[in-house]
Amino acid sequence: MAISDLDFPVGVVARSHSDSAQLAQALAENVAGALRDAIDSHGQATLVVSGGRSPIAFFKALSQQALPWSKVLVSLADERWVPVSHEDSNEALVRRHLLQGPAAEARLLGLYHSAGSLEEAARLTEQALTDLPSIDVLILGMGTDGHTASLFPNSPNLDEAMDRDGSRRCLPMLAPSVPHQRLTLTLPVLKAARLQILSIEGQGKLEVLAQAMQQPDQRNMPISAFIDAPLEIYWCP
Template sequence: MAISELQLPQGVAPHEFPSPPLLADALAEVTVARLRQALEANGQASLVVSGGRSPVMFFQALARQAGFDWSQVTITLADERWVPVGHADSNEGLVKRYLLQGPVSKARFISLYHATHTQAEAAEAADRALAALAGIDVLILGMGDDGHTASLFPQSPGLAEALDEHNPRRCVPMTAPAVPLQRLSMTRALLATARFPVLSIQGAGKLDTLRAALAGGEIAEMPVRAFLKAPLDIYWCP
């Protein structure tokens, strides 16, 4: 099964690559192209990325892009684990190790993690920090085998609030089924403002998950369904 064989909604563009390195390079190129367009139009640009292990190759490819001025670009995360930046599970730590290197280090980074007493307080602090984000020019989402994206997990307490299209919050506390349990996630309302959203996935298993999500059903059962509509580009490799 190839991604081109799936019945995608109108306006959703599939991109298939034979290997992860080729996907990472292509995604890095289109990301920079879109950021450049935003800079030319507005004098500033924003990039929202996802954490976990899958984006590392993309981060490295993005850091290798030459001839691009990152000084007017703001970078932040679609979600974060509520752990200190030095922790092995920190998405911010991952971004700093693999993306904010060389020329990309000139970009402004908005941190979602705050060392507060409670997770709820951390989400409120992240919400305030994200007020400085002037929209989302490029959004790179991933997807879990359960159909979650960002940290919008099925059956998580607070999921209904996070998926509310009219929710004024930018960031909310979420609970994951795997360690670390406590997460922070951008809301659906904020993620949906992205001008160029991308879903980047790898492997046959993720293609099966995508097929199930496209088959229809409640968004709360597979939150990625909220984003499977135009405009969206899907990048996939085996």
């Protein structure tokens, strides 16, 4: 199967790349262009990224792009509820691989807050997110279970997080694997992004994407809520 074999909805753009290095470079150049356009349009740009190991090459390539980084705000689509010093922290990943060199001038709005409970931490993050402007560029990944951000299938708060008319910007979420406790931006916040990008690699992920299109059940495969315009998909084998 190739990504060109999938029948995407009108307005969804699918881009195929030969390998992860080419994908990372092409994605970095496209994102940098979108951030420049946002800065030209309204004086600043907001970039929301996802964690994990897959985006590291993209982060490094983006950090090398010529941008007025001091006008860029970077935040996260989701976060593990662990201190920034923890090896599983998405914020630490972004600091280590993206906010380097000239990109260190960008401002970072993290999601983690120390609190007595995950619910309290989510409330603190909700308050902090009042400083998050409309998202200009959103970068999502996808798990083999069809989750994106920390919108996990059948998680207790998933219905509220996927409510397009919901008022919450951040909710606690339980992942099926360790560490269980997460924080995630909600669907209405993510779907309001001007440019939405899904970056995936490998045949397995492509098959999951095809399944999500064939069976668009947002509770079992949350990624299906994002497979419409203005989504751009970057894929390599």
